[in-house]
Amino acid sequence: DSGVTQTPKHLITATGQRVTLRCSPRSGDLSVYWYQQSLDQGLQFLIQYYNGEERAKGNILERFSAQQFPDLHSELNLSSLELGDSALYFCASSVVASGGAGTDTQYFGPGTRLTVL
């Protein structure tokens, strides 16, 4: 158990809908990251938040947005869903966002499996 929690575990919805995925980081971690993993694909970095502020952006679509709240939990909002958005969405957390990637060990949650029908 990494200490990172994600809800829900599974989500089934229809095209065009909007969903919200939730992540609670490990106690004391200030950084939250979101990743997307499509079937048999590698992890695609979406976005990072540090202490409530956006820190870095990866391959995140305009239909997707995220935020980190004062209690440090984070939500990933996916709208106008398409079939291709079906994937595992992972949240990770780390202590700080330092100046070089790899210096902060990321702890990953169990993921939310999104199925768009």
Next chain:
Amino acid sequence: LAKTTQPISMDSYEGQEVNITCSHNNIATNDYITWYQQFPSQGPRFIIQGYKTKVTNEVASLFIPADRKSSTLSLPRVSLSDTAVYYCLVGDGVDNFNKFYFGSGTKLNVKP
């Protein structure tokens, strides 16, 4: 942007030592190299991290040559439970942002 290249897959047998190499030609001066392990439908798990030369912990060793353009994860005496995907992670230090790009991952298949 730092980009990594790994073999897509590797096969091994129980008890053997496995070495997985990752190429990262554009690694930045301040970047560390981190390896993660991922089992199907689970989140990745940290294995080891290093900056240069050699790092060893209870599960693996990481070898990094002087030019740091590659790194090799070494798993001693693998077992069936080591069957997983292994990712090499090198961050992008440009613009002082952390951008976490996982490599394509290496699918290790350990056979009995």
